[in-house]
Amino acid sequence: xxxxxxxxxxxxxxxxxxxxxxxxxxxxxxxxxxxxxxxxxxxxxxxxxxxxxxxxxxxxxxxxxxxxxxxxxxxxxxxxxxxxxxxxxxxxxxxxxxxxxxxxxxxxxxxxxxxxxxxxxxxxxxxxxxxxxxxxxxxxxxxxxxxxxxxxxxxxxxxxxxxxxxxxxxxxxxxxxxxxxxxxxxxxxxxxxxxxxxxxxxxxxxxxxxxxxxxxxxxxxxxxxxxxxxxxxxxxxxxxxxxxxxxxxxxxxxxxxxxxxxxxxxxxxxxxxxxxxxxxxxxxx
Numbered sequence: 428x429x430x431x432x433x434x435x436x437x438x439x440x441x442x443x444x445x446x447x448x449x450x451x452x453x454x455x456x457x458x459x460x461x462x463x464x465x466x467x468x469x470x471x472x473x474x475x476x477x478x479x480x481x482x483x484x485x486x487x488x489x490x491x492x493x494x495x496x497x498x499x500x501x502x503x504x505x506x507x508x509x510x511x512x513x514x515x516x517x518x519x520x521x522x523x524x525x526x527x528x529x530x531x532x533x534x535x536x537x538x539x540x541x542x543x544x545x546x547x548x549x550x551x552x553x554x555x556x557x558x559x560x561x562x563x564x565x566x567x568x569x570x571x572x573x574x575x576x577x578x579x580x581x582x583x584x585x586x587x588x589x590x591x592x593x594x595x596x597x598x599x600x601x602x603x604x605x606x607x608x609x610x611x612x613x614x615x616x617x618x619x620x621x622x623x624x625x626x627x628x629x630x631x632x633x634x635x636x637x638x639x640x641x642x643x644x645x646x647x648x649x650x651x652x653x654x655x656x657x658x659x660x661x662x663x664x665x666x667x668x669x670x671x672x673x674x675x676x677x678x679x680x681x682x683x684x685x686x687x688x689x690x691x692x693x694x695x696x697x698x699x700x701x702x703x704x705x706x707x708x709x710x711x712x
Contacts, residue, residue: 431704450634451564452496452618455557462557463505466496469550478546482516484598485549486523492621493553494531495602495664499619500562501611502555504604506536510550512543531604559612563668566634568616572669574639574684575676577603580624580665581649581657593649600664609677610668615686617668623661623708625694628684629701631667632693640695641684661709 428436438449445455454465468489472478476485490507497504507528511520528535536554561567568574586597603619610617616635620627624646632639648657669686670676692700694707701707 447564447566450566453500453502455562462560462562464497464500464502464555464557464562465552466493466555467550467552468493468496469548471548472546481523481598482520483523483526486520487527487599489549489551490524490527490531490533490553491600491602492664493551494533494604495600495619495621497553497555498602498604498607499617499666500555501558501607501617502562503558503608504531504533505554505556506534507554508536508552509538510548511538511540512547512549513540514543515547527599531602558608563607563611563614563617564634565616565618565631566636567614568631568635568637568639568669568686569671570637570686570688571672572615572686573672573674573682574628574641574667574669574686575680575682576620576624576646576665576667577606577678577680578663578665579647579649580620580663581653581660583662583664584657584660585649587662597662600662602664603666606666606678610666610670613670613674615669615671617666620663620665620667621661623659624663624667625658625696625701626661626704626708627667629694629704629707631669632686635686636689638687638690638693638695639684640687641697643697645681645683647681659706659708 434449456463470489494504582593582596586593616631618631628639643654646658648654692702694701
């Protein structure tokens, strides 16, 4: 099954209302006046990191990608639980955990360890507390909103390829937690950019049942002569969001498009309809 087919099958199961139809990155549970936000992400050797990767970097990235999803909900992190495959440089992994948990003031809640003889896989669940209601989602874009992205797209791609200037962008991404909390009360839709900017825009438009028109020349990319690759590669962990045009932002972000009435495709890139998500970013086969 493809990732899309698997998710479609999961939606036939009994779902908690906080699952949001499995159309978002996080699950929500309301307890009294509080809303807790749960996210779970995994990383596999050969897919998300090279076999020779420093496990301190792997640990950092595992935490960072989970915190990035919390950031897209404007959440304050509470703690993390993780699954660890013993047998690699376990001390380095622990040191990487220490560094990232200290950097973001996030405590460890627990987890599980297993022994493996094959390729290593690591998983983590992050728990956060909503800082505003309603909690942002990817399906709340509104016609006329501007579409914005933080940071510069494509830095992780260049880091993966060995560009020393951008190595840290790939190995140790920085989740936009503070930006997410500042944006949460104001945005329409919001999500993080993990699988490729164009693919994530396509998903946002599809979830919102609208169309999003993007001007590729407006997208801030790390290498302009490879603009298309930068927009499709992923692993950037910036925030993608919609806001009424003219809204004053508390930090730098770039308007790259607009939300429009539903057309023949969820995404229009430089006026061209992109109905199929194939080729727009990374999808698990």
